[in-house]
Amino acid sequence: MACELEHGPPGVFECQLCSLTAPYSYIGQKPPDTESVILLEESYIMKDPFTANKDRFLVLGSRCSLCSRLVCVGPECSLFYSKRFCLPCVQENIDAFPREIQQDLEKRKVPAKKPVNKPRP
Amino acid sequence: MPPPRTRDSRHHDRDHRDRSHRAAREEEEEARERWDWNRPETRRLFEEAFFREEDSIRQSSEERHKFWAFFERLQRFQNIKASRKEEEEEKGPGLAKPPIPALADLPRTYDPRYRINLSVLGPDVWGSRGSDRPDRRLPPDKVAEFRKALLHFLDFGQKQAFGRLAKLQRERAALPIAQYGHRILQTLREHQVVVVAGDTGCGKSTQVPQYLLAAGFSHVACTQPRRIACISLAKRVSFESLSQYGSRVGYQIRFESTRSAATKIVFLTVGLLLRQIQREPGLPQYQVLIVDEVHERHLHNDFLLGVLRRLLPARPDLKVILMSATINISLFSSYFSGAPVVQVPGRLFPITVVYQPQEAESLAAASKSEKLDPRPFLRVLEAIDHKYPPEERGDLLVFLSGMAEIGAVLEAAQAYAAHTQRWVVLPLHSALSVADQDKVFDVAPPGVRKCILSTNIAETSVTIDGIRFVVDSGKVKEMSYDPQAKLQRLQEFWISQASAEQRKGRAGRTGPGVCFRLYAESDYDAFAPYPVPEIRRVALDALVLQMKSMSVGDPRTFPFIEPPPPASLETAILYLQDQGALDGSEALTPIGSLLAQLPVDVVIGKMLILGCVFRLAEPVLTVAAALSVQSPFTRSAQGSPECAAARRPLESDQGDPFTLFNVFNAWVQVKSERSSNSRKWCRRRGIEEHRLYEMANLRRQFKELLEDHGLLAGVQAATPRDSHSRLQQRRERQALYQLKRQHEEAGGRRRKVLRLQGEADGGSSDEDAEGTATREAGDSVDIQDVKFKLRHNLEQLQAAASSAQDLTRDQLSLLKLVLGRGLYPQLAIPDPFNSGRKDSDQIFHTQAKQGAVVHPTCVFANSPEVLHVQEPEARDKEGSRDDKDKMSSKHQLLTFVSLLETNKPYLVNCVRIPALQSLLLFSRSLDTNGDCSRLVADGWLQLQLVDSESAVRLLAAALRLRARWENALDRQLARQAWRRRDHRDEEEEEEVAESLAHCKDVVALSGELLQFMASKVSYSLRRLTGLETQNLYVGPQTITTAPSLPGLFGSSSLSPHPTKGGYIVTDFLTYNCLTSDSDLYSDCLRTFWTCPHCGLHMPFTPLERMAHENTCPEAPPDGPPGAEDATPEVPQKTSALQRPYHCEACGKDFIFTPTELLRHRRQHM
Known part of the structure; x- marks a missing residue:
């Protein structure tokens, strides 16, 4: 089968925890087309797909500063506290984090998403 | 916030000791006042300092508004938090000793700021730009406050956008078809044709194209039976594949295309694809072809399948995916020599079916009055009110056979709704104005349900969310075609089992539902399993013509998936011969091949061609376009004497096409004079403006076709003479583009909350002109008008329209002749x-x-x-x-x-x-x-x-x-x-x-x-x-x-x-x-007659006389009933029957009677 080379995105980002995938267009701390923002971590970035503004970007994820796993920025997978930490690493070292973060994680565990109506298969 | 105090309120104080102290306080107060966040000036200064010229926040007022709203919310929130924090502060234990060195440099005291992974540059950081800038003077504490808010705003934006992305992926993964993506691709690698069968809601139409895209295919076409589906699918798929603002996904329909070189997936109508095949039979531009909704058995779809079956051996690299509901799958599979089927379960919630056959009395009443008895439908409304508390949401969708039936139930249901205040009743059929159709998507106020009375348009074409109850009358009105009388007949039939299931399924899209069938289960069992395919119930003229022009051979032997009735084919062939499109041996004539290129009725196509012959192209274009769209006259206006009176000046007693012609021309005049009022102009006359836009589009398409085919000399767009007017024109266009962009960004139409009947001007069902006016007053931009002006050269149209008013009587008569012959x-x-x-x-x-x-x-x-x-x-x-x-x-x-x-x-x-x-x-x-x-x-x-x-x-x-x-x-x-x-x-x-x-x-x-x-x-x-x-x-x-x-x-x-x-x-x-x-x-009877031209006097039969008249050499040229271009070079004595004649061609002398002479002359012609 003939496949044409994809233009634009240099690759596809995939979260190693939740396997969310999205094409990224840039890795680094200085998103292209924006001048006034600097990122505090090496991030995988795409153009914000939900707006026509060219200068709006979306950070997809980055590597965990402890285990270097590539994780998305979703709250189920990682958190940022001056550095990126994947949730498994946070759990492992929970005591090293301030109480606010600990409480945050506690809160997150309790209201596990309950399915409203289970569709018939 | 404290109200800003004015300087005037200060009054001089005599106390000198207090003065300096007071002055300091005042200064402080003044500063606070000056840098009050509520002052527009403060906001402006900070905006200027922080946002660059090209920043989206600075450019878009909406962004700016969002930011400041966020800012205010944040400030309120922090005030509350700050007071609470003071109490808690002492208990803070600080951090435990980090076990890993990498965690050692975590900030000791928590601040939400550390949770944000970005940082904002501002005037204090990049502040090397001229010192006279206002930002130099911004107080540092305010700058910090602003920066913090901006950080949170950006972070919030990130979280929001990422949340949407994640939600999108979750939803996609939850679709039933998600489990089958891999299998579909795998099967497609191994076979040329794959049938994907899945019921409504399984996600096949939106997901399969994306799987192909993700697998690296790049020339994918996906056909849809309806134009509207092309647009909405292209929108959805580009959104889901995160290229909403790119051009990887596009659509192509009759008048619109978003396709570009970068487009990898294009959604297009079946008709358009067939035209592409007509031009390039090998279809080289595509790698994969998805034919969606094959089970609907549309005429074009059936034909396309036949064409593809022949094409596939010639294009072994072309892959085809047929997508169908789980109806009659084996038919499609076996048509493509046992193509593999991937069957995907649908996603439906359980639906309870209640059979409520109509009682005999109601049937009798119906047959007596020929009007539908609304009582069985009202009983369902009552039952719902009885059984389900109003807090439990869920709307009702009623399937009726046609507009008259909808009208009958509407009347009764509205009376019931007015009484109970628990329903908003809305009709839905194709003859409604677009605005009225859109109303079914609005939401009912709390405690009130929508009751949508619909034709089978809601069976597949229109999907309405939130339907919990369905009432199925079991009837449908369908066009059938009588080839003998060449007559279209709209008749009521029982629906098929497949349709009944489809209707039922509409109740289970968002939750468990109930379907009331107003017929007996035994009736259901007696229904035909599938609807009659279109090819068996419509005129086949256009199809046969297209088949001829695509050289697919004799239509009688074409391998259709199910052959059309032979009588229909014969009628079509005969008709095309009658129309001169086919010759005696059923081959395409020149006019026929031209007609095949025009995507219109043969009759209309002929009119266009004839119009070109008589230099009447402009008026004929308008008339042909007008006759090719639905009538623009709204039904609701039919009873209104004001509408009738307003319309009267436009009416032509020559006939309806001339009235439509006048309407269109008058409308174009209105548009070019005071554009924004055309909507009102139409409403006053009971005209659906949308149809006029369609006419304009169609007219343009016809014109381009005629130009493309050399029937009409292409006219260069008149460029304005001087640079000033050129500039002016460019500015106008730019302004229009800007408007269009703004409209698109605003996301088009928003859902509104429906009003109950009796409030203000009633429910939105039988909406009068007034109601529409108030609804539309909100969005001041008439986006249709903007699009119209961008698409058409209004000046040219206006010129055509005004020249139409000057059509002479003769031109008008010629136009009529052209129409008549067409x-x-x-x-x-x-x-x-x-x-x-x-x-x-x-x-x-x-x-x-x-x-x-x-x-x-x-x-x-x-x-x-x-x-x-x-x-x-x-x-x-x-x-x-x-x-x-x-x-x-x-x-x-x-x-x-x-x-x-x-x-x-x-x-x-x-x-x-x-x-x-x-x-x-x-x-x-x-x-x-x-x-x-x-x-x-x-x-x-x-x-x-x-x-x-x-x-x-x-x-x-x-x-x-x-x-x-x-x-x-x-x-x-x-x-x-x-x-x-x-x-x-x-x-x-x-x-x-x-x-x-x-x-x-x-x-x-x-x-x-x-x-x-x-x-x-x-x-x-x-x-x-x-x-x-x-x-x-x-x-x-x-x-x-x-x-x-x-x-x-x-x-x-x-x-x-x-x-x-x-x-x-x-x-x-x-x-x-x-x-x-x-x-x-x-x-045989001859009577004496004297030719008025040559004076010949002799006995003639009528036929002989005709012959003489046609060839009389003395007859004045071009003067009826004169002769053809006669050559009167021979001076003749005509008093005798015989006379000498010297033939120039053969150089001989003869003595001829006039008839002999003519016979001789013909030999040389």
């Missing part, structure tokens, strides 16, 4: 007793259908008198009240665009035309008696002329005009073919000369045609009875001596007609084949 043989004759009947009882007869009536929207419905024969002489002659045998020169026929049978057979879009002249010019078959005073047109209309002399004269003129008209058409088509080829310079010159000659000919022909149409001859007109048509012809005769009629109509000898008797004069004219009491031998 629409032929769709003719109806007024009933002879019409003049004694009420307006509403006027009836008309077509050849195949008696007792048709004009459509109520038709101009002749209100003023039928213009069709009556009202000549005083006619009344004097006989005492008879009817028009049956009335002698008059003003008999008229109606020519119509379509015949549609609902409760009555209706003639739609009628034009009145003079009977005798039209029949002489258009009839496929004209039969005469011996002296030509009696004529029968197409075997069903008889014309009896007062005297045979004028009869012969008219007939001769008609023959000549028809020949010349054909000739002009042929030349136009030849030129068209020539223009499309490449050519050399000398040819160019020839072409110019030829073009000039052609032009002159056409002008002369037009003049003669008009004169012919205006000719006054008294005659009677009537429809032959069945018995008369059976005994119409004398039949084959034993006497076979053909009259010697040299030079007549181009054939040197006349042959007897094998079945009718008489003689074949041309392919349409048969002389003396009509039976009659007296004149069986009249062809």
Whole structure:
């Protein structure tokens, strides 16, 4: 089968925890087309797909500063506290984090998403 | 926030000791006031300092507004938090000792700021830009406050966008088809054709294209039966594949395309794909073809499948995915020699089916009044109110067979709704205005349910969320086609089981639902399993024409998935031959191949071509476009006298196409004068503006097609003369683009909350003009108007429209002639007793259908008198009240665009035309008696002329005009073919000369045609009875001596007609084949006659006389009933029958009678 080379995105980002995938267009701390923002971590970035503004970007994820796993920025997978930490690493070292973060994680565990109506298969 | 204090309120204090202290406080207060976040000036300064010129926040007012709203919320939130924090502060334990060195540098004290992974540069960081900038003076604490807010704002934006992305992926992964993506791709790698079968909601239409995209395919076409689906799917798929603002996913429909070089998936209509195949039979531009909704069995889809089946061996690299509901899957699979099927379960919530067959009394009531009994439907509404508490949301969708039924239930349901205040009742059918259709997507207020009364449009085309209850009447009105009468019939049928299931499924899209079937389970079991495919119930003219132009061979043997009825095919072929699109051997004629390129009815296509011949392209374009869209006149306005009065000046008593023509032109004028008011203008006249936009689009498309095919010289867009107006024009366009962008960003139409009936101006069901006005007042931009102006050159349109107002009487008559010839043989004759009947009882007869009536929207419905024969002489002659045998020169026929049978057979879009002249010019078959005073047109209309002399004269003129008209058409088509080829310079010159000659000919022909149409001859007109048509012809005769009629109509000898008797004069004219009491031998009877031109005096039969007249050398050229381009170079004495003649061609001298002479001359031609 003939496949044409994809233009634009240099690759596809995939979260190693939740396997969310999205094409990224840039890795680094200085998103292209924006001048006034600097990122505090090496991030995988795409153009914000939900707006026509060219200068709006979306950070997809980055590597965990402890285990270097590539994780998305979703709250189920990682958190940022001056550095990126994947949730498994946070759990492992929970005591090293301030109480606010600990409480945050506690809160997150309790209201596990309950399915409203289970569709018939 | 404290109200800003003004300086004036301060008053001087005498206390000196206090003064300095007070001054300091005041200064502080002043600063606080000055830097109050509520002051626009403060906000502006900070915006200028932090946002660069090109920043989205600075540019878009909406962004700015969002930011400041966020800012205010954040401040409030922090005030609350700050007070709470003070209490908690002491207990803070700090961080435990980090076990890993990497965690050692985590901030000791928590601050939400550390949780944000970005940092904002600001004036203090990049502050090297000129010191006079206001940001230098910004107080640092305020800068910090602002920066913090901005950080949180950006972080919030990130979280929001990422949340959407994650949600999107979750939803996609949760679709039933997500489990099958891999298998579909795998199967496609191994096979050329794959059938993907899955029920509504499984996600096949949106997901399969994305799987292909993700797998690296890049030339994917996905066909849809409906245009609207192309647009909405392209939107959805580009959104889901995160390229909403890119061009990887596009759509292509008749008037619009978002396709570009970067497009990898294109959604397009089946018709459009077929046209692409027509142009490039190998379809080289695609790698994968998805044919969606094959189970719906649309005409084009069925044909496409046949074309693909033939194409696949030639394109082994082309992959095809057929997508279908789980209906009759094996049919498709086996059609493509056992293509593998991937079956995907649908996602439906459980639906309870309740059978509620109508009781006998209700059925009896219905059959008595012919009106639907609404009571069974009301009972369901009551049952729902009874059983389900109003807090439990869920709307009701009722399937009815047609608009009349919707009307009947609407009335009753609204009365019920007004009483209970628990329902908002809305109709939904295709004749509603777009705005009214959109209302079904609005939401009902709390405690109130929507009740949507719909045709089967909601079965597949329109999907409404939130439906919990479905009522299925079990009926559908479908167009069926009667090939014998060439009549479309809208009839009520029981639906199929497949439709019943589809309707039921609409209740289970968002939760468990209930489906009430107003028929018995045994009825259901008796339903046909599937609906009748379209190919079995529509006219196949267009399909056959397309098949011919795609050279797919004999339509009779084409391997359709299910063959059409042979009778329909035969009718279509015959019809196309009648229309001149196919020749005797069923091959495409030049005009036929042109017609095949035009995506319109054959009739309309013909009109366009004929219009070009007579230099009437502009008006004909408008008329053709107008006749190709739904009527723009709204139903609701029909009862309104204001609307009728406002419309009246636009009405034309010539016929509906002329009224539409006037409406369109007037609308264009309104648009070019005071654009924003066109919406109001339309509303006041009960016109659905959307249809006029469609007309404009279609008109443009027709024009481009005619230009592409060389029928119309392409006109360069007139460029404004000076640079100023050019600039002006560019500015205007830019402003329009800006408006369009803004509209698109705002996301178009938002859902509104419906009003209950009785509040203000009632429920939104039977909305009057007022209601629409208030609804639309909100969005001040008329996006349709903006798009219209971007798409069309209004100046050009306006020029065409205003020149239309100056159309001369002659041009108008020519236009009518063009319409008449285009629409032929769709003719109806007024009933002879019409003049004694009420307006509403006027009836008309077509050849195949008696007792048709004009459509109520038709101009002749209100003023039928213009069709009556009202000549005083006619009344004097006989005492008879009817028009049956009335002698008059003003008999008229109606020519119509379509015949549609609902409760009555209706003639739609009628034009009145003079009977005798039209029949002489258009009839496929004209039969005469011996002296030509009696004529029968197409075997069903008889014309009896007062005297045979004028009869012969008219007939001769008609023959000549028809020949010349054909000739002009042929030349136009030849030129068209020539223009499309490449050519050399000398040819160019020839072409110019030829073009000039052609032009002159056409002008002369037009003049003669008009004169012919205006000719006054008294005659009677009537429809032959069945018995008369059976005994119409004398039949084959034993006497076979053909009259010697040299030079007549181009054939040197006349042959007897094998079945009718008489003689074949041309392919349409048969002389003396009509039976009659007296004149069986009249062809042999000669009477003395003197030629008015050459003075020749001798006994002639009518036919001989015609022959002479046609070839009389003395006749003035081009003067009817004169001769063809005669060559009068031979001076002749004409007092004797014989005279000497020197032939220049053969150089010999003869003594000839005039007829001999003509015969001789013909040898040299």
